[in-house]
Amino acid sequence: MQKFSAPFKVGLVIIVGLIVTIIMIIRFSASWGKGSELIELHAYFEDATGLAVRSQVQVAGIQVGEVASIKLENNRAHVVFNVRDDVPMYTGICDTENYCRNGATVAKKLSGILGDYHLELTPGLEGERLKSGDKIPNVIQAGGAEALLNDAGKIMKDVSQVTEMLSTVLGGEDGQQKIAKLLDDLNHTMEGINSITNDNAEKIASILSNVDTITKNASEISETGNHELTELAKELTKTLQQLRETVNHIDSGVGGTLDSAQGSLDQLRASIDRLDRTLSNVETIAQNVNNGEGTVGKLLKDDSIANEAQALLTETRELIRSGTETVDGANSLLKPVSDLNVDIALRGDYLVNANSFKVDFGVKLQPSYNKYYYLGLVMDPHGTSKKKTVLTESSTSGPVYETVTTNDDSVKFNLQYAATWRWFTGRFGVFENTGGLGGDVEMFSKNWKISFDVFAFNDNPFPRVRGTTLLYFSLFTPESWTWARTFYLSAGFDDPLNLNVFDYFFGIGFRFNDNDVKSVMSVMPSIK
Amino acid sequence: MQDEPKHKNGAVNAIENLGGWFIQLFKSLGNFLNLFGQMMVATFRPPFRIKQLLISMEFVGWGSLFIIILTGFFTGAILAYQCNYAFGLFGAQTLTGSTVALALCRELSPVLGAIMVAGRASSGMATVLGTMRVTEQIDAMKTMAVDPVQYLIVPRVWATVLMMPVLCAVFDFVGIVASYFVGIFIGGVDFGSFDAMIDKLLNPFDVFGGLIKAAVFGLIVAFIGCYKGYYASGGAKGVGEATTDAVVFASVTILILDYFLTMIIW
Numbered sequence: 133m134q135k136f137s138a139p140f141k142v143g144l145v146i147i148v149g150l151i152v153t154i155i156m157i158i159r160f161s162a163s164w165g166k167g168s169e170l171i172e173l174h175a176y177f178e179d180a181t182g183l184a185v186r187s188q189v190q191v192a193g194i195q196v197g198e199v200a201s202i203k204l205e206n207n208r209a210h211v212v213f214n215v216r217d218d219v220p221m222y223t224g225i226c227d228t229e230n231y232c233r234n235g236a237t238v239a240k241k242l243s244g245i246l247g248d249y250h251l252e253l254t255p256g257l258e259g260e261r262l263k264s265g266d267k268i269p270n271v272i273q274a275g276g277a278e279a280l281l282n283d284a285g286k287i288m289k290d291v292s293q294v295t296e297m298l299s300t301v302l303g304g305e306d307g308q309q310k311i312a313k314l315l316d317d318l319n320h321t322m323e324g325i326n327s328i329t330n331d332n333a334e335k336i337a338s339i340l341s342n343v344d345t346i347t348k349n350a351s352e353i354s355e356t357g358n359h360e361l362t363e364l365a366k367e368l369t370k371t372l373q374q375l376r377e378t379v380n381h382i383d384s385g386v387g388g389t390l391d392s393a394q395g396s397l398d399q400l401r402a403s404i405d406r407l408d409r410t411l412s413n414v415e416t417i418a419q420n421v422n423n424g425e426g427t428v429g430k431l432l433k434d435d436s437i438a439n440e441a442q443a444l445l446t447e448t449r450e451l452i453r454s455g456t457e458t459v460d461g462a463n464s465l466l467k468p469v470s471d472l473n474v475d476i477a478l479r480g481d482y483l484v485n486a487n488s489f490k491v492d493f494g495v496k497l498q499p500s501y502n503k504y505y506y507l508g509l510v511m512d513p514h515g516t517s518k519k520k521t522v523l524t525e526s527s528t529s530g531p532v533y534e535t536v537t538t539n540d541d542s543v544k545f546n547l548q549y550a551a552t553w554r555w556f557t558g559r560f561g562v563f564e565n566t567g568g569l570g571g572d573v574e575m576f577s578k579n580w581k582i583s584f585d586v587f588a589f590n591d592n593p594f595p596r597v598r599g600t601t602l603l604y605f606s607l608f609t610p611e612s613w614t615w616a617r618t619f620y621l622s623a624g625f626d627d628p629l630n631l632n633v634f635d636y637f638f639g640i641g642f643r644f645n646d647n648d649v650k651s652v653m654s655v656m657p658s659i660k
Numbered sequence: 661m662q663d664e665p666k667h668k669n670g671a672v673n674a675i676e677n678l679g680g681w682f683i684q685l686f687k688s689l690g691n692f693l694n695l696f697g698q699m700m701v702a703t704f705r706p707p708f709r710i711k712q713l714l715i716s717m718e719f720v721g722w723g724s725l726f727i728i729i730l731t732g733f734f735t736g737a738i739l740a741y742q743c744n745y746a747f748g749l750f751g752a753q754t755l756t757g758s759t760v761a762l763a764l765c766r767e768l769s770p771v772l773g774a775i776m777v778a779g780r781a782s783s784g785m786a787t788v789l790g791t792m793r794v795t796e797q798i799d800a801m802k803t804m805a806v807d808p809v810q811y812l813i814v815p816r817v818w819a820t821v822l823m824m825p826v827l828c829a830v831f832d833f834v835g836i837v838a839s840y841f842v843g844i845f846i847g848g849v850d851f852g853s854f855d856a857m858i859d860k861l862l863n864p865f866d867v868f869g870g871l872i873k874a875a876v877f878g879l880i881v882a883f884i885g886c887y888k889g890y891y892a893s894g895g896a897k898g899v900g901e902a903t904t905d906a907v908v909f910a911s912v913t914i915l916i917l918d919y920f921l922t923m924i925i926w
Contacts, residue, residue, distance in 0.1 A: 138715050138717075138718040141718045141721070142714055142717040142718050142721055142722065142823075144722070145717075145721040145722050145725055145823065146721070146826055148725075148830060149825070149826025149827070149829045149830055150826075150829075152829045152830055152832070153867065153871070155833065156765075156829070156832060156833060156836075156864075156867050157864040157868075159858070159859075160858070160863055160864050160866065160867060161863070161864050186863075
């Protein structure tokens with residue numbers, strides 16, 4: 133390495149120092165007054181506590197100037213401040229000495245909770261424009277925390293009055309007696325309520341129990357006996373229909389024969405008999421139900437069925453819960469596997485100097501977005517052909533040497549661990565059967581990738597450095613061309629430090645991942 | 661009766677020691693100011709030894725650059741970390757950057773930078789000059805009509821005066837960058853607020869003031885190193901003592917002087 137001279141080193145340090153100083157000065161310079169003239173304005177405050185030289189002057193919360201000086205003048209604070217000329221401020225129309233309508237105002241405002249203040253200006257609307265040296269027409273004397281404290285003071289006064297009144301009404305011996313009497317009355321009332329509820333506790337319990345039974349039965353009947361009752365109602369409707377027809381018949385045949393009348397009466401009797409039987413059936417069914425006989429009766433009356441049903445439901449619920457737990461367990465177990473992204477890539481590169489092809493096959497296993505494992509096989513002719521001088525024969529004239537080229541075209545392995553941080557990925561592990569390091573930079577939505585690998589530290593005088601750039605077709609094709617996502621172009625240089633084996637290459641590759649496989653599978657006809 | 665004169669002698673001795681110490685102190689102070697005066701005069705008298713100045717600038721500036729960057733980075737980082745914790749107690753983490761920047765620009769960069777230079781360069785100057793003194797090279801120079809103050813002290817002192825502000829600026833910058841990383845990436849402070857508070861609390865004079873301080877410290881640090889080496893005596897042991905004294909004396913002087921400079925500048 134060339135040794136730098138003393139003047140060069142000194143110059144370099146000075147340049148670095150100057151650059152960082154300039155950066156900091158520019159960075160810390162006030163930006164509020166850039167490119168505009170300043171005017172000096174004056175204001176008189178009763179109290180300038182918290183204001184300091186270089187305190188900010190703001191309009192609508194934006195700094196437009198700063199305080200230049202604060203002096204005591206006639207027991208008032210004379211504050212001089214500079215403001216940007218391009219913020220026009222007006223004198224307003226002065227009705228009285230202390231107030232100018234629609235004129236500029238200035239107030240002292242609290243900047244934060246730590247007691248810093250700034251000046252807040254409102255520029256005003258009317259009158260002449262304020263010039264350098266003018267006085268701000270309206271100065272608002274109290275604002276911010278002071279006003280708040282004043283308000284708080286008033287509120288405290290009110291609270292104090294209220295407590296005083298309470299003290300007058302309830303304080304002293306008289307007040308104490310009143311409170312004692314109030315509490316006494318309340319106690320009596322509570323005792324009365326208590327005794328009533330205690331005396332009638334059984335009755336209340338019985339009433340509540342009855343109400344409970346009634347509502348329960350009604351509910352069960354309406355739910356379970358619905359079908360039976362519907363059937364009964366249908367039969368009743370049918371009987372009544374026949375009765376109506378018979379009566380109609382009698383009406384229409386008043387002038388008919390006695391026989392027909394007799395017939396009609398017979399029909400009526402038969403109908404009434406049927407109705408009677410039906411009603412008697414209804415009564416029997418109701419009695420049976422009440423006695424817990426028959427299916428409906430058992431359903432309604434037999435507790436064991438309800439208990440069994442309850443037990444069955446509990447068991448089912450347990451079963452479902454345990455089933456859910458099992459499924460959840462299985463899910464959590466399978467989650468890392470299901471989150472795993474698998475990328476498979478195959479690339480062929482033409483090595484220009486070596487005049488041969490290199491094939492790179494790799495599987496990227498990505499368990500989370502910020503890391504992945506890369507497994508690969510490479511058939512790389514780079515650097516594998518070595519020229520060797522060997523002794524072929526010995527003759528009388530002396531030994532004969534021959535230069536032979538040997539090729540080592542065995543398959544090499546890649547096994548790397550990679551961690552990603554934003555657009556940068558760092559890799560380390562096995563690079564073509566030797567230890568190495570690598571880094572990738574991805575840009576344009578991961579459509580352009582630049583990689584650098586350094587490995588094979590022992591093979592040649594210098595480690596092998598390889599720079600590769602991958603350009604995905606999807607960078608310059610429409611989004612709808614989904615196939616373009618799969619293909620990419622590659623180019624790069626290989627081992628520039630070892631000039632005898634230096635090479636450059638270009639090629640093409642394709643890649644697909646498990647999602648692509650899934651989408652292909654979903655459109656394939658299912659096997660029957 | 662026999663003991664009395666002895667006792668008397670002891671008291672006299674004690675007073676003599678005190679007086680001797682006082683005289684020695686004034687002698688040292690006199691030497692110090694005398695050498696300082698000589699240096700100032702020699703500064704403006706030709707020949708101007710530019711090459712010596714450059715060599716010294718390289719020694720102080722280039723040589724201390726790495727240690728300054730390292731110290732600056734970790735000072736900024738740890739300060740930001742602690743500020744972030746303390747301000748976090750009342751939700752004011754946005755003040756982290758500005759506080760660190762202010763502390764660095766006004767105090768820490770000049771003081772810590774000067775102490776680092778004292779440890780590295782001042783001790784080196786004391787050793788070189790001390791060795792030259794005890795091996796009588798300085799006397800040899802005088803016999804060859806070369807002014808040793810002009811040849812040895814002037815370039816070293818002015819090189820440090822020139823390089824200290826540069827190193828201080830680098831310290832400031834690196835420290836602020838470190839506080840940025842710690843504040844934003846570890847402390848989770850919002851970048852906008854972090855940046856805005858720096859804007860609000862700092863102004864260019866904070867940087868300038870720090871650079872002025874650094875230059876004054878540079879003068880003191882280098883001069884103390886040269887002074888201790890120039891007046892070294894007693895062989896290798898004396899050179900060692902001169903070096904140690906230079907660092908201790910320079911460091912303490914920096915801290916005391918910092919108080920007064922802060923009062924004067926701000």
